[in-house]
Amino acid sequence: MPETPGAPERRDARSPSGRDATLHAALDLGTNNCRLLVARPAREGFRVVDSFSRIVRLGEGLSRTGRLDPAAMDRAYDALAICAERLGRREVPPDRVRAVATQACRAAENGLAFVERVAKGTGLKLRIIDPSEEARLSVAGCANLFDPRAEAVVVIDVGGGSTEISWLVRGAAGLATVAWVSVPLGVVSLAERLPEPDDGSAAWYAGMVDEMAAALSAPAEAVELRPLFEQGRAHLIGTSGAITSLAGIHLRLPRYNRDRVDGLWMTRGECDAAIERLRLMGRQGRAADPCIGPDRADLVLAGAAILDAVQRGWPSERVRVADRGLREGLLLEAMRRPRRRRRRWSGRSQPTT
Structure with missing residues (x-):
């Protein structure tokens, strides 16, 4: 991870609700894996405080049918529910959670319906990103x-x-x-x-x-x-x-x-x-x-x-x-951008460093 071993962490900043406002989270739901990182900014990069990864094979059979398989969606949903529980336990502020879905949800006829099911059932708001943003991140x-x-x-x-x-x-x-x-x-x-x-x-x-x-x-x-x-x-x-x-x-x-x-x-x-x-x-x-x-x-x-x-x-x-x-790209981008100036990337230009 882009973290600096031995670098001092910043002081915890607590919001009025008691949440640790320094925590950020990045969740990546891919065709094969569901991955979560929870991290705190450090002098350079960040320090991971929690992580989760599970192979869910959300895109299993997608190339043949054009749709997400019910069993595959259930596997992914269960993994995402665990991610939501970890985020709740860590009290990560909702505005500091960046959750994205990639190729399987992009390509599947029922990809958007699955994203809506996840939002309703877990509270996680997945954003389906296009290939250019995926490459850039x-x-x-x-x-x-x-x-x-x-x-x-x-x-x-x-x-x-x-x-x-x-x-x-x-x-x-x-x-x-x-x-x-x-x-x-x-x-x-x-x-x-x-x-x-x-x-x-x-x-x-x-x-x-x-x-x-x-x-x-x-x-x-x-x-x-x-x-x-x-x-x-x-x-x-x-x-x-x-x-x-x-x-x-x-x-x-x-x-x-x-x-x-x-x-x-x-x-x-x-x-x-x-x-x-x-x-x-x-x-x-x-x-x-x-x-x-x-x-x-x-x-x-x-x-x-x-x-x-x-x-x-x-x-x-x-x-x-x-x-x-x-995921690391998501976290670094979120931590480096002032919150008041943060805007959604349009995806119209090629990715740059």
């Missing part, structure tokens, strides 16, 4: 992982139903986004499109990489950056549960450890070796691995294939793993 959440020497960076935010990719170039004011795309393939949709065969063959994995590469139509501004990557003057940043799981496999962790994964640099060769190890483990082996588990066993290779496809288009020897992203 992911970049903001990862910004302090950019190598200050890099001339360009690609941020890959792999979701359950879509992947947002942002290209940044260094200018006089630092790194700024010059192009972005949202590809309608994520770990859930790609895994459903190309289910894993019993033998987990290399040809099947290569097919997922090809599927993502074919779906990725990059703007001219992005294509022009390829030489910077080929010359070692740029790097990639990958943010998703699949990519952090890949890092855990590379490190051979006995259990997932965010402190060792977040900010980890991996070479292209290390990524390839970890991917091959994942494939050879098979679904049962991945389910038993403490860095993956049964909920991600059938999805993690789809995430690896998405990263692989982007690496082939923008070859870089260095990939930085980010256990952070959209």
Whole structure:
């Protein structure tokens, strides 16, 4: 998380109601996960005081039916009810809760109806954000992982139903986004499109990489950056549960450890070796691995294939793993903007740092 270990926290500020007015919360309901962060501003960034994450697979079957499945909605609703209970227990002021929903609710015919059900039943007011805002927030959440020497960076935010990719170039004011795309393939949709065969063959994995590469139509501004990557003057940043799981496999962790994964640099060769190890483990082996588990066993290779496809288009020897992203971007934006000047972003422009 964008927090500074050892930095002194600001003094608690209590509102007349007794609530801790320094607390902020960010909730991200994605196609695969429901995640909550509650944090307090620190000298730089913030300090997390509570967090929650649950795989809900809200978008399960969405690519086939165009609708959210009743069982999937129930799973997501139950997770959101837990989030609402935690926010109530922490007494986070309602005007400091930023709750968003992404691809599954965007794409589903009944996505808005589900959001209304959540508001009525839990009090949580989810805002369905568009892909441009999702990309912008992911970049903001990862910004302090950019190598200050890099001339360009690609941020890959792999979701359950879509992947947002942002290209940044260094200018006089630092790194700024010059192009972005949202590809309608994520770990859930790609895994459903190309289910894993019993033998987990290399040809099947290569097919997922090809599927993502074919779906990725990059703007001219992005294509022009390829030489910077080929010359070692740029790097990639990958943010998703699949990519952090890949890092855990590379490190051979006995259990997932965010402190060792977040900010980890991996070479292209290390990524390839970890991917091959994942494939050879098979679904049962991945389910038993403490860095993956049964909920991600059938999805993690789809995430690896998405990263692989982007690496082939923008070859870089260095990939930085980010256990952070959209939620952190929401929190940083909320904490940095004076409340009286805070306005909803229109989504009409491309994301910038």
